[in-house]
Amino acid sequence: MSGSPRDIFFKVLGVSEAAARLAANWHPSPRPGEEVDLLQAGGRVTAKAVPAGEDVPPFDRSTVDGFALRAADTFGASEGLPAFLDLGEDVRMGKEAGGKITVGGAARIATGGMLPPGADAVVMLEYCESIDEGMVAVLTPVAPGENVIRRGEDISTGNQLLPAGHRLRPADIGALAALGLTRILVRPAPKVGIISTGDEVVPPNSKLAPGQIRDINSYSLGAAVTAAGGEPLYLGIARDEFAAVKTKVLAGLASCDVVILSGGSSVGARDVAGEVLAELGPPGVLVHGVALRPGKPLLIALCQGKPVFGLPGHPVSVLTTFDLFVKPAIERLLGLTPGLRPRLWARLGRNIASPPGREEHIRVRLLETEEGLLAEPVLGKSGLITTLVAAQGTIIIPLGKEGLAAGTEVEVYLL
Amino acid sequence: MSGSPRDIFFKVLGVSEAAARLAANWHPSPRPGEEVDLLQAGGRVTAKAVPAGEDVPPFDRSTVDGFALRAADTFGASEGLPAFLDLGEDVRMGKEAGGKITVGGAARIATGGMLPPGADAVVMLEYCESIDEGMVAVLTPVAPGENVIRRGEDISTGNQLLPAGHRLRPADIGALAALGLTRILVRPAPKVGIISTGDEVVPPNSKLAPGQIRDINSYSLGAAVTAAGGEPLYLGIARDEFAAVKTKVLAGLASCDVVILSGGSSVGARDVAGEVLAELGPPGVLVHGVALRPGKPLLIALCQGKPVFGLPGHPVSVLTTFDLFVKPAIERLLGLTPGLRPRLWARLGRNIASPPGREEHIRVRLLETEEGLLAEPVLGKSGLITTLVAAQGTIIIPLGKEGLAAGTEVEVYLL
Numbered sequence: 083m084s085g086s087p088r089d090i091f092f093k094v095l096g097v098s099e100a101a102a103r104l105a106a107n108w109h110p111s112p113r114p115g116e117e118v119d120l121l122q123a124g125g126r127v128t129a130k131a132v133p134a135g136e137d138v139p140p141f142d143r144s145t146v147d148g149f150a151l152r153a154a155d156t157f158g159a160s161e162g163l164p165a166f167l168d169l170g171e172d173v174r175m176g177k178e179a180g181g182k183i184t185v186g187g188a189a190r191i192a193t194g195g196m197l198p199p200g201a202d203a204v205v206m207l208e209y210c211e212s213i214d215e216g217m218v219a220v221l222t223p224v225a226p227g228e229n230v231i232r233r234g235e236d237i238s239t240g241n242q243l244l245p246a247g248h249r250l251r252p253a254d255i256g257a258l259a260a261l262g263l264t265r266i267l268v269r270p271a272p273k274v275g276i277i278s279t280g281d282e283v284v285p286p287n288s289k290l291a292p293g294q295i296r297d298i299n300s301y302s303l304g305a306a307v308t309a310a311g312g313e314p315l316y317l318g319i320a321r322d323e324f325a326a327v328k329t330k331v332l333a334g335l336a337s338c339d340v341v342i343l344s345g346g347s348s349v350g351a352r353d354v355a356g357e358v359l360a361e362l363g364p365p366g367v368l369v370h371g372v373a374l375r376p377g378k379p380l381l382i383a384l385c386q387g388k389p390v391f392g393l394p395g396h397p398v399s400v401l402t403t404f405d406l407f408v409k410p411a412i413e414r415l416l417g418l419t420p421g422l423r424p425r426l427w428a429r430l431g432r433n434i435a436s437p438p439g440r441e442e443h444i445r446v447r448l449l450e451t452e453e454g455l456l457a458e459p460v461l462g463k464s465g466l467i468t469t470l471v472a473a474q475g476t477i478i479i480p481l482g483k484e485g486l487a488a489g490t491e492v493e494v495y496l497l
Numbered sequence: 498m499s500g501s502p503r504d505i506f507f508k509v510l511g512v513s514e515a516a517a518r519l520a521a522n523w524h525p526s527p528r529p530g531e532e533v534d535l536l537q538a539g540g541r542v543t544a545k546a547v548p549a550g551e552d553v554p555p556f557d558r559s560t561v562d563g564f565a566l567r568a569a570d571t572f573g574a575s576e577g578l579p580a581f582l583d584l585g586e587d588v589r590m591g592k593e594a595g596g597k598i599t600v601g602g603a604a605r606i607a608t609g610g611m612l613p614p615g616a617d618a619v620v621m622l623e624y625c626e627s628i629d630e631g632m633v634a635v636l637t638p639v640a641p642g643e644n645v646i647r648r649g650e651d652i653s654t655g656n657q658l659l660p661a662g663h664r665l666r667p668a669d670i671g672a673l674a675a676l677g678l679t680r681i682l683v684r685p686a687p688k689v690g691i692i693s694t695g696d697e698v699v700p701p702n703s704k705l706a707p708g709q710i711r712d713i714n715s716y717s718l719g720a721a722v723t724a725a726g727g728e729p730l731y732l733g734i735a736r737d738e739f740a741a742v743k744t745k746v747l748a749g750l751a752s753c754d755v756v757i758l759s760g761g762s763s764v765g766a767r768d769v770a771g772e773v774l775a776e777l778g779p780p781g782v783l784v785h786g787v788a789l790r791p792g793k794p795l796l797i798a799l800c801q802g803k804p805v806f807g808l809p810g811h812p813v814s815v816l817t818t819f820d821l822f823v824k825p826a827i828e829r830l831l832g833l834t835p836g837l838r839p840r841l842w843a844r845l846g847r848n849i850a851s852p853p854g855r856e857e858h859i860r861v862r863l864l865e866t867e868e869g870l871l872a873e874p875v876l877g878k879s880g881l882i883t884t885l886v887a888a889q890g891t892i893i894i895p896l897g898k899e900g901l902a903a904g905t906e907v908e909v910y911l912l
Contacts, residue, residue, distance in 0.1 A: 120701070120716060121716070121719060121731075123720075124719075124720035124723055124724060125720075125724070138710075138882075139710055140705055140709075140710065141707065141708065143710075143880075145878065145880055147763050147764045147765075174696070174708075175695065175696035175697045175708070175737065175763070176695070176696040176697035176698070176699075176706075176708050176709050177707070177708045178706070178707035178708050179708065192763035192764070192765060192766070193763040193764075193766075193810065194695065194697055194710070194763060194810065195697075195708075195763075196697075196707065196708040207764075231878060231880055231881070235878075235881065236880070236881040236882060236883050237882075237883055243883070243886065244886065250720070251720070251912060252717045252718070252720040252721040252724065252816055252819075253717055253812070253813075253816055253882060253885035253886050253888075253912070254886055255716050255717050255719070255720040256713040256714065256716050256717030256720075256812050256816075256882050256885075257713070257882045257883060257885075257886050258716070259701040259711055259712060259713050259715075259716035259717070260701075260710075260711050260713045260812075260882060261711075262701050262702060262703070262705075262711055263701075264701050264702050280590065280591070280609065281589070281590035281591040282590045282591035282609055282610075282611075283591070284591075286535070286674040286675075286677050286678075286679050287677060287679050288677070290555055290677075291591075291593070292556065292592070292593035292611065293556065293589075293590070293591050293592045293593050293594065293610075293611040294555075294591050295553075295554055295555065295558075295609070295675075296674055296675055296676075296677055297674060298671040298672070298674050298675045299671065300674075301535060301536070301670050301671050301673070301674035302667045302668055302670050302671030302674070303667070304536060304539075304670070305538075305539035305540075305665070305666070305667040305670040305671075306667040308539055309539060309540070309667065316536075322590065348562050348590070348607035348608040348609060348610075349562045349607075349608075349622075350562075350607060351607070351608075395608065395609065397668070397671050397675075398668075401667055401668055401671075404667075421889070422841065422863060422870075422889065422911065424839030424840075424841070424911055425839075425841060426837065426839070426840060426841075427842060448837060455837075463560065463646060463650075465558075465560055465646055465651070466646070466650065466651040467553075467651060467652075467668060467671050467672045467675060468651050468652055468658070468672060470668035470671075470672075471658065471659065471668050471669055471672050473668075474836070474837065496837065496839055497666060497668070
């Protein structure tokens with residue numbers, strides 16, 4: 083017990099310094115990909131680059147309904163002086179176009195039809211007049227290649243369709259189907275062990291005795307791990323004792339790629355987590371405290387080559403530090419190229435004061451108003467999970483700034 | 498065959514008019530919710546409002562490590578003139594705080610501990626000095642309620658925790674755990690039947706004969722349906738013939754909540770789809786053509802009380818019209834309150850011309866530059882799926898505008 087805050091013994095780092103320290107010390111070896119069916123591949127991350135094994139489309143295709151022809155035969159054509167072309171066999175959808183188009187010839191073709199040999203353009207139906215069964219008048223000139231998608235124009239053999247580390251979106255799934263690739267090599271979901279600690283914490287389905295609270299963090303973290311592309315493993319609740327926490331962390335290290343401890347918001351509990359993680363080095367604890375609110379008492383360790391995160395106990399701190407530190411670790415294991423974080427601009431609805439010396443993450447409600455989007459800070463202590471439930475976004479007040487004035491345009495990261 | 502475009506026979510509507518026409522005619526009855534385990538509930542949508550059945554926290558809790566006391570006993574305390582308080586039994590985590598705090602008393606308490614009866618505030622350890630085993634000197638005054646989260650301050654019995662129609666995020670999952678709610682009533686995923694049409698279209702695992710192309714749209718749409726919270730049912734490929742298309746649509750109506758037809762980009766194929774959907778009314782076809790690029794030849798129908806979408810054949814048009822029309826239908830079946838669509842601001846990298854009279858959706862690459870985010874249009878015909886694969890976002894040029902100049906600040910919707 084002392085007059086000076088214990089916090090000063092923390093080697094408090096900035097958010098990016100803390101992240102960089104983990105990145106510099108952790109060198110996960112890439113794990114082999116796993117093959118999944120294309121129908122199940124949405125949202126998964128490519129394990130290697132995907133080259134195109136063939137051309138898409140596999141033949142020159144019409145993009146309109148009209149007549150396939152030789153562009154040169156239409157040069158100079160007009161309503162007053164049409165080009166009269168002899169009609170060959172119609173192009174049938176899904177069939178090889180049979181008859182070669184020779185000088186002065188044309189063939190009726192529908193959108194998606196295969197250009198007959200000899201043809202190099204298509205004129206739209208709307209610019210033609212039927213003369214008889216065997217002849218069409220073309221009222222406009224067309225350029226070579228007009229209304230045609232060339233063989234390989236979409237995807238060309240040997241070109242890279244997708245890089246490794248790419249999260250598959252619906253359009254990517256479609257492009258893979260176009261190439262006939264129905265089995266895709268993706269990164270396995272990193273296994274993330276989740277441990278809650280605290281003598282007062284009991285499973286959610288328990289009837290509460292006085293002094294007990296339910297385990298919030300295992301559940302919110304499990305959902306966050308899944309959303310980030312990981313697979314949560316629920317390792318249960320450990321009492322705030324060295325042996326109990328160590329046993330759970332060892333179980334996590336044996337079965338998982340990343341381990342999260344949460345809870346232990348008291349100094350004593352933090353000490354237990356810190357001691358366990360120090361013992362499981364080297365290097366053990368890399369980061370002990372971050373200049374961040376909420377989330378300051380964060381521990382980041384590397385044990386048996388795997389990251390272990392000691393997240394603060396407050397439910398809001400837990401999700402804030404998850405987004406900043408654990409999610410990037412999952413993405414690194416996925417080999418995922420970090421994308422742009424969805425963000426909006428909004429006007430701040432009221433003044434916010436922020437103590438200097440830490441980066442502050444403020445939860446906000448977003449309201450559509452006549453003057454545009456308004457970001458209204460959600461008031462309430464950072465221990466309250468409902469401040470997150472009520473929020474749609476987060477704004478960040480950087481380390482050096484002591485607050486923001488109402489009316490300021492702020493960048494809002496969507497939750 | 499005629500000199501005037503067939504398109505003029507379409508009753509072309511604006512995007513919002515087209516959406517409104519479906520909304521006004523379609524009255525789906527809410528379906529019963531299904532119960533899922535809380536661990537599986539992330540991303541699902543609540544089927545009814547969730548009221549709080551109890552208080553969270555269930556008791557007054559300390560938010561710091563320190564001493565529980567009666568605030569009045571510290572009034573006027575300072576380093577020069579501390580308040581000397583008699584220490585009772587320590588509060589143990591997870592246990593009912595035993596000894597009542599009487600005038601001049603205090604009890605050691607850790608973060609998360611239950612406030613003993615009689616105490617109304619906590620003083621942080623840092624502002625105290627130990628005198629002996631039985632006495633502590635408090636060096637600062639504390640206000641009633643300081644460093645305490647009151648019983649029910651986070652969630653109060655009877656209050657609504659979550660509304661119906663809310664998509665469950667990690668924080669929501671945590672709040673449900675806090676209330677001991679481990680089974681959650683969510684809306685069942687709407688079943689969406691997916692039909693590709695076209696004589697030239699074959700399944701992706703086929704070896705291609707000349708003139709054939711693989712089915713892209715069933716796959717990209719399936720991934721899009723899943724991402725929107727629906728359950729895709731793959732109904733296969735129909736030839737561009739009335740009977741074949743009708744059989745598939747009837748199968749879709751029998752087993753699904755929504756049916757999507759895609760393909761049929763030729764006028765003949767569109768006619769087949771339109772005739773089938775007209776016959777399956779009333780009301781049948783509601784929208785035939787939208788002032789939109791890509792995606793103009795869109796059909797929206799209501800058959801047997803269910804929406805049927807005839808999406809244009811081009812893979813890019815398919816995903817554009819899906820986002821604008823099918824996704825909102827899935828969200829309506831989920832009872833989901835539409836959220837804010839993630840969007841960024843960026844500078845346009847080059848001039849874009851756009852024909853008047855239609856809303857144009859342009860795919861863009863996003864590049865981080867020293868001057869901020871740059872949106873670079875992805876060039877290429879709208880039939881090319883790779884223009885979507887290469888893009889991270891979409892910008893919209895409204896109906897009345899004929900283009901945008903390079904350097905304009907544009908709103909980019911993330912793909």
